[in-house]
Amino acid sequence: xxxxxxxxxxxxxxxxxxxxxxxxxxxxxxxxxxxxxxxxxxxxxxxxxxxxxxxxxxxxxxxxxxxxxxxxxxxxxxxxxxxxxxxxxxxxxxxxxxxxxxxxxxxxxxxxxxxxxxxxxxxxxxxxxxxxxxxxxxxxxxxxxxxxxxxxxxxxxxxxxxxxxxxxxxxxxxxxxxxxxxxxxxx
Numbered sequence: 001x002x003x004x005x006x007x008x009x010x011x012x013x014x015x016x017x018x019x020x021x022x023x024x025x026x027x028x029x030x031x032x033x034x035x036x037x038x039x040x041x042x043x044x045x046x047x048x049x050x051x052x053x054x055x056x057x058x059x060x061x062x063x064x065x066x067x068x069x070x071x072x073x074x075x076x077x078x079x080x081x082x083x084x085x086x087x088x089x090x091x092x093x094x095x096x097x098x099x100x101x102x103x104x105x106x107x108x109x110x111x112x113x114x115x116x117x118x119x120x121x122x123x124x125x126x127x128x129x130x131x132x133x134x135x136x137x138x139x140x141x142x143x144x145x146x147x148x149x150x151x152x153x154x155x156x157x158x159x160x161x162x163x164x165x166x167x168x169x170x171x172x173x174x175x176x177x178x179x180x181x182x183x184x185x186x187x
Contacts, residue, residue, distance in 0.1 A: 010066065019067035027101045034091035035059045041085035041095055051075040055085045055095045062098070071111035076102050077121045081134060107182070123179045130170050133161030 024030050035056070042054035053061070053075040061070045070076070076099060085095040103122060106112055128134065147157040170176065 010064065014068065015065040016067045017065050019065045019070075020063060022105075023062055023098060023101065027098055029094055029098050029101075031091060031093045032059060032062065032098060035063065035089075035093050036091065038090065040088045040090060041093070044084040044088045046082055046084065047078055047080065051078050055099075058099070058102070059093065059095065062102075068111075070102060071106040071109060076106060077112075079125070081125055081129070083134070112182075120183065123176075123183060126170070126175050126179055129166065130176060133163055133166050 024032065037056055037060055039056045042048045042056045045054055048054035053073050058070060058075065079099055081096055083096045089095065143158065150157060
């Protein structure tokens with residue numbers, strides 16, 4: 001298989017049909033099946049030039065059931081959760097949600113690197129979500145500009161983030177504590 005001029009050798013034994021089923025069932029994201037690899041998600045991705053597998057490639061590998069390749073790919077840890085991929089997808093594939101799930105099961109099943117970097121990156125993303133309600137800090141002036149553009153396009157404004165709700169969920173899940181513990185184990 002060749003994706004974006006990068007050759008990936010895939011055999012039948014690499015494919016795990018249960019992986020795609022798991023993603024769909026646990027993520028409740030059957031829209032992943034609508035992906036037709038247009039690449040719009042990756043063309044808007046702010047980090048796609050710096051990663052091995054941009055969003056559309058990770059989706060393709062997930063659709064093929066390439067569990068080991070997806071869950072061990074360092075690209076899943078570098079996303080800043082700006083949600084541009086999800087916003088731009090013409091087929092409503094919620095890549096941001098799917099990626100969060102992939103990170104969680106990568107860590108749960110032990111696919112993460114022995115190095116600290118993925119854990120530091122993941123902790124940074126979790127801290128940003130806890131502090132700002134998103135994977136990136138939403139600058140007020142940028143948010144105003146984005147809402148003006150959305151209004152011109154007939155889209156609703158970005159909803160105000162309920163930080164109390166975010167804190168309650170994250171505190172209940174103990175996500176910050178779990179990642180901090182993993183980081184300590186890696187040292």
